[in-house]
Amino acid sequence: MGPPAATTLLEHDFCSHPEARFLTRDPPQECLSWVCHGVVTTFVLLVTVLLFPISAWFVLKIVPTYERMIMFRLGRIRAPQGPGVVLVLPFIDHWQLVDLRTRAFSIPPCKLTSRDGAWVSVGADVQFRVWDPLLSVMMVKDLNIATRMTAQNAMTKIVLKKYLQEIQTEKLRIADQLLVEINDITRSWGLEVDRVELILGSVLQASQETVPQAPGSRPPIPGLEGLDSTIQQLALQFFGKTLAAAATRPNGDFETEHVEVENETEEPPHAVHTEPGGSSEGRRFKAEEHLSALERCLSESLVNQVKACYQINVRLASGAETTTYFIDLSSGRGRIGPGLPDHSPDVVLEVSESDLEAFILGELHPLNAYVCGRLQVHGDLNVALKLEELFKVMKQRR
Numbered sequence: 001m002g003p004p005a006a007t008t009l010l011e012h013d014f015c016s017h018p019e020a021r022f023l024t025r026d027p028p029q030e031c032l033s034w035v036c037h038g039v040v041t042t043f044v045l046l047v048t049v050l051l052f053p054i055s056a057w058f059v060l061k062i063v064p065t066y067e068r069m070i071m072f073r074l075g076r077i078r079a080p081q082g083p084g085v086v087l088v089l090p091f092i093d094h095w096q097l098v099d100l101r102t103r104a105f106s107i108p109p110c111k112l113t114s115r116d117g118a119w120v121s122v123g124a125d126v127q128f129r130v131w132d133p134l135l136s137v138m139m140v141k142d143l144n145i146a147t148r149m150t151a152q153n154a155m156t157k158i159v160l161k162k163y164l165q166e167i168q169t170e171k172l173r174i175a176d177q178l179l180v181e182i183n184d185i186t187r188s189w190g191l192e193v194d195r196v197e198l199i200l201g202s203v204l205q206a207s208q209e210t211v212p213q214a215p216g217s218r219p220p221i222p223g224l225e226g227l228d229s230t231i232q233q234l235a236l237q238f239f240g241k242t243l244a245a246a247a248t249r250p251n252g253d254f255e256t257e258h259v260e261v262e263n264e265t266e267e268p269p270h271a272v273h274t275e276p277g278g279s280s281e282g283r284r285f286k287a288e289e290h291l292s293a294l295e296r297c298l299s300e301s302l303v304n305q306v307k308a309c310y311q312i313n314v315r316l317a318s319g320a321e322t323t324t325y326f327i328d329l330s331s332g333r334g335r336i337g338p339g340l341p342d343h344s345p346d347v348v349l350e351v352s353e354s355d356l357e358a359f360i361l362g363e364l365h366p367l368n369a370y371v372c373g374r375l376q377v378h379g380d381l382n383v384a385l386k387l388e389e390l391f392k393v394m395k396q397r398r
Contacts, residue, residue: 121201157181291327347377
């Protein structure tokens with residue numbers, strides 16, 4: 001009679017989830033594997049008992065109420081352990097703690113285009129918690145980054161389908177829709193999003209199309225079309241009859257009254273202005289000058305922190321040409337220069353020249369640019385984000 005199938009089942013209702021049933025039930029072991037597993041476990045357990053109480057300092061772990069321990073014994077997963085005192089056998093048990101408390105992260109404001117062509121800056125605050133610690137370890141390598149990217153992609157997809165007026169007046173409904181779409185993906189990871197708050201930063205460019213007004217809604221006030229309806233009503237209180245008349249008269253009935261409201265804190269999307277003849281050197285980013293300044297910040301301590309080589313493909317303002325540079329922080333004091341590196345790079349980055357300038361000047365965080373789609377990374381994202389250490393040194397010396 002062969003050995004029984006080795007199974008480890010969760011002691012809670014999480015097993016009702018199909019992924020949980022699959023992950024918590026190990027496949028049957030072969031006879032030899034089962035015997036070896038039992039012999040090794042018994043031997044380690046006996047050694048632990050013989051060395052007691054000295055071994056107690058190493059094999060007994062205390063798991064708080066708000067955490068669970070996911071344990072692998074000889075590579076085979078066991079049921080979540082805790083809370084309380086848990087026995088961890090040395091050499092054969094590998095474990096990881098999973099926090100069950102509610103956590104939160106922010107999606108940095110990104111410039112997105114609405115359905116009617118308006119440019120808006122939209123971000124979000126997301127609160128989530130782990131409901132199945134086993135799935136959170138088995139399904140995703142980096143739960144935080146995966147959840148952040150899922151929320152960013154879902155927000156972008158939803159905003160692209162909405163008109164500017166809908167984004168401004170129906171933020172709660174859009175947030176609920178975003179929560180549902182994120183949960184559709186993350187539930188299979190053992191994670192559940194509890195709350196999403198959409199944050200409308202600013203309207204960078206008003207809509208280019210005329211959207212039919214909903215029945216009973218007030219028409220926008222001239223000069224304030226891109227602002228929230230609440231702000232329009234406040235402006236109406238301040239400017240009085242002038243704006244009220246402007247909101248009700250046809251376009252051709254104005255004589256001498258004119259109100260112009262300028263938002264000094266907002267800027268339209270960056271544009272490159274070229275003079276006749278194709279010269280744009282007045283505002284043009286010179287990559288060589290900034291990279292030369294970066295090279296003066298290189299040091300052995302910085303190389304020891306980063307230990308990576310980067311290839312940077314810079315898209316010029318014209319959009320039709322790309323220039324390649326390298327930043328080698330893998331050995332010595334590091335090197336920076338044009339062209340390809342001497343050896344295969346660890347990460348390849350693609351970025352516009354204006355965004356690269358913003359990185360170097362400390363005006364744009366690389367992670368924010370990556371989340372917003374302004375920085376493309378080919379390789380390990382964590383290695384790519386280490387390049388920020390160089391930008392920090394540059395900012396300190398400025």
